[in-house]
Amino acid sequence: MKMESDSDFAGGASPLSFAIAESTAEAVAMVADAVRGRRLRLAYHPVVLAAKPARIGFHEGLMRVLDAQGRVIPAREFMYAVEAHELGREIDCAALAMGLDALARHPQLRLSVNMSARSVGWPRWMKLLQAGLARHPGMGDRLILEISEASVMTVPELLVGMIAELRPKGVSFALDGFGAGAFALRHFRELSFDLLKIDAQYSRGIHTHADNQVLMAAYLAVARQFDMLIVAQGVEQAGEAAWLAQLGVDCLQGYHFAAPKLIPEGLEPCTCPPNALPQVRR
Structure with a gap:
């Protein structure tokens, strides 16, 4: 009986790599179709003050796309496939345009918008940002740009x-998902972030997890040294929230407080404004 080898599948690809490639292609096609149809939304996720959880410090604007059936797809399901390509820059432009529009319509709103470090060198993204700040003086004081740890490491010199x-x-900057990748600590001397958002894995069960307690305390010390506010992500239990607040963490984010909502209380739904995106060519 002939045994199957990796070379027997898809011109040399293994079943796993073939499945991944198929999944990636499907994700890119889905996102491109949503961009063409302007089926893009921001979901608002509150970040609360650890000492006063009833008070919201700011909202994070999380990108969502609607597929052809109207199902809401979170960014984590597709950004891996598009971040390194032009489509990723278009998504960043859409998120920024929607975020600026929301800030303009809601003077009480403070909002963080996610971006890839690769968009720093994309003229269209910077033009959108500069135009928005020029139209609404003072709006920069309510805007936070979030950049993931992995993305920062691609082009730290541009940042x-x-x-x-x-x-x-007035624009503030947050390092998102710290602790999940290979961020070089020396970059804190060059990149003066305002907020340090600690990856959710360190919040999970922290009230009973000694290793996470030590690591979170160390991250807090780093944040204090470089004058950054610290946000603990992924807080899902009351015990986690209480322990983090006692440690001295500034802000908390997670499903223990609220899930991301397309239409949160007091805010209107935010769709992609006209002319926010170029024509997608696929």
């Missing part, structure tokens, strides 16, 4: 210039 340019306009 130095962007942060220096935008900080005088």
Whole structure:
């Protein structure tokens, strides 16, 4: 009986790599179709003050796309497939356009918008941001740009210039998902982030998990040294929230407080404004 080998599948690809490639292609096609149809939304996820959980410090705007059947697809399901390509830049432009629109319509709103470090060098994204800040003086004071740890490590030198340019306009910067990747601590001396968002894995069960307690305390010490506020992500239990607040963490985010909502209380739904995106060519 002939045994199957990796070379017997898809021109040399293994079954696993073939399945991954198929999944990636499907994700790209789904997102491109949603961009063409402007089926893009922001979901708002509150970040609360650890010492006063009833008070919201700011909302994080999380990208969602609606598939052809109208199902809501979170960014974690497709960003892996599009982040390194032009489609990822278009998604970043859409998120920024919707975020700026929401800030303009809701003067009480403070909002963080996710972006890839690769978008720093994309003229269209910067033009959108500069135009929005120029139209609404003072709006930069309510805007936070979140950049993932993995994304930062791709082009840290570009971020130095962007942060220096935008900080005088009031824009704040958050390092998202810290602890999940290979961020070099020396970059804290060059990249002056305002917020340090700790990856959810360190919040899970922290009230009973000694290793997570030590690591979270160390991250808090790093944040204090570099004058950053610290946000613990992925808080899902009351015990976790209480332990983190006692440690001195500034803000908490997670399903223990609320799930992301397309239409949160007091805010209108946010769709992709006209002309926010170029024509998608696929």
